[in-house]
Amino acid sequence: MIPSSVLRATAGRVPLSLTQASAQLIPPIPLYRRLLRVHRSLPHEMRFMGDAYVKSEFRATRSTDNPVHIVAFLTQWKAYLEEIERGLTDSEGKWQGRRLDPEVLDSLNNEQIGQLYEVMHAAKDVWKTPEQLEKEAAEAEARSAAGKE
Template sequence: MRASFLRLAESVSTKPLNLREASATLYPPIPLYRRLLRSHRYLPREMRVLGDDYVKAEFRRHKDVTNRVHIIGFLSQWKMYLDQMPRDKDAKSFSGKKLDPTVFEKMSSEQLGQLYELMHATKDVWKPISEDS
């Protein structure tokens, strides 16, 4: 990652943000990345594999971004996701939440395409197991 990206991320990690669902601070990219992968430990195996691959791909895709607004948006959205993840092994059932319609309306066609692909990938993970097999 570029040094400017890391410096910017470290500088915003100590400043409070006005986000409704996220905690008051952002993490720098690498600690956030590690925490995200660690939080997937408590998910069922199929969900963990899917989540880990998705996190890795997104961080790889955004490692050369220089737009400060985009970086802060990226880090804050992943921080909000992290805040929703189960914190320990006792979290038996993890259920996501519905996508806010206003967020859906603001998505670009590329983001909608990614969401569509993700929807189809998760359908394969959550196929009901037939008792005949």
């Protein structure tokens, strides 16, 4: 589907009407496939976490009949896809993240902030420096040696 000049002209405006938003969306199955395909370029740990999250979210939303919810769901996943693709192209194929916009953070509800906090801690456990990993390995060896005595 080729967007009309009217849709292209209004692409930067927010909010879109339901008709405009649905004209710019990618259908669920192709979007799902593109998300999993773009995750192949991420580091292994990020790919594993991202694939699991995408799969669970799409499964959970599979039976939704509310068109407003479906459009919002697809819109947000398309924005995520574009962000990942932009992050990959900016740094020559290696993922380059960015800070969360303060306006977006202010718009989150308490449950979303809690989920973001959990993701932050999960990501900190995955992304450790080599020095941190060596220190933890040495501590684990010391504990196991002390346990054998």
